[in-house]
Amino acid sequence: MDLRRLSSFLAVAEERHFGRAAARLFLSPSALTAHIQRLEREVGAELFNRNPVSLTPAGERFARHARALLDAVNTALDDVANEPVTDTLRIGVMGHGSAELTPAVINAFRQASPETRLVLEPLTFTEHTSALLACRVDVAFVRPAVSDERIAVDVLTREQRIVVVPARSELGQATALEVADVLELPFVTVPPYTPRPFTDYLYFTEARGGEPPRRGPDHAVTPHEVLTSVSAGRGAGSALKSFERYYHWPGTVCVPVVDAPWEHSVLATRADDTSPSVRLFRKLATTLAAHFPDRP
Incomplete structure (x- = not known):
């Protein structure tokens, strides 16, 4: 999220006028309007009522986060302001x-x-x-x-844990699962030199008492390789909840594991x-x- 757009948003929120906010930031009105429109697309909600200008309920909530973010950045910069950085x-x-x-x-x-x-x-x-x-x-x-x-x-x-399974599978029809439901899934295989913390996380090792998982036929070291295997019905993967927002892959479904410890x-x-x-x-x-x- 661009901090310049946050600054533009807060200026409009405080001035309640696009023209005055643009002048305050030494921006053209069109540039300021573009900042706000881009921010609203990122957030997925209208932040301002127009004519007259006022914050929407979503804008009121977002303003609290925006102020905190900018204050946090300024604090961090003050903390290291006098140190040179590397190239x-x-x-x-x-x-x-x-x-x-x-x-x-x-x-x-x-x-x-x-x-x-x-x-x-x-x-x-x-x-x-x-x-x-x-x-x-x-x-x-x-x-x-x-x-x-x-x-x-x-x-x-x-974040909450999820599993990624084929959309046409039985588990692919579920809205939520428990750890016991996923322990027998054929998880994609990662190389033997993969760090232990990641394999324990990927395979829910603690829940299976340290026992190795059932392995699918495919190997993977990237999310795309996992999703290719899952969409072909050859394996399953696990991830954090945000994975679902980033990887929309045909033939796959992300299902929350409601009783798994968050990671x-x-x-x-x-x-x-x-x-x-x-x-x-x-x-x-x-x-x-x-x-x-x-x-x-």
């Missing part, structure tokens, strides 16, 4: 990362440190720690939490990395996470 920051993202929070943090860093070159690196299920320890990336949006003294972890989101997505960094850019990115991520709505 390049390499950001690893596994799957869809921490959902809508991922682009919000990246955009906040981009605006806070425009001189820093950002490089985005997609990560597979096997790269919770290896990409960081090999210095391929400097920060990584992964799930679940990593247990490694060489890795620092900041918890960003906490985290995290920002992982090298524990000994004290670079100002990493510190700023972590500060922005944790500060935004504390104020970010569950579903923007």
Whole structure:
């Protein structure tokens, strides 16, 4: 979510007039209107009544979040304002990362440190720690939490668990499932060198008493590979609730597992990395996470 659009939104909310808000922000009226229209599309609701200008009920609720987000960013910037940042920051993202929070943090860093070159690196299920320890990336949006003294972890989101099953299967007709319903699913197979925290998360290992799952015939290291197997009726996958918002795949259904413990997505960094850019990115991520709505 672009912080400039949040600033435009708050200016209109406070001025109750598009023209005065545009002048206050040194924007053209058309640019300000475009900001508001884009924000309303992102949020999925009208934020203002027009003629006269006033906040809608959705706009009133959103204004509280917008103010908190901008205040949080300003606090984070004040905390590290006097430290130089490095020229390049390499950001690893596994799957869809921490959902809508991922682009919000990246955009906040981009605006806070425009001189820093950002490089985005997609990560597979096997790269919770290896990409960081090999210095391929400097920060990584992964799930679940990593247990490694060489890795620092900041918890960003906490979400309900789901399973991804073929739409034409019996479980595909369910509106909700329990852990006991999914333990015998033929889960897609990940490589043997996949970090244990991820396999335990993927296969509900604690619920099955440490026993290995029934494995499907296909291997996968990315969400797309999982969905290809599921849509063909050859396997199942598991994920966080936000997965459903990001991956609309024909022939697959995401069903919540209502009694499964909720899981985290995290920002992982090298524990000994004290670079100002990493510190700023972590500060922005944790500060935004504390104020970010569950579903923007």
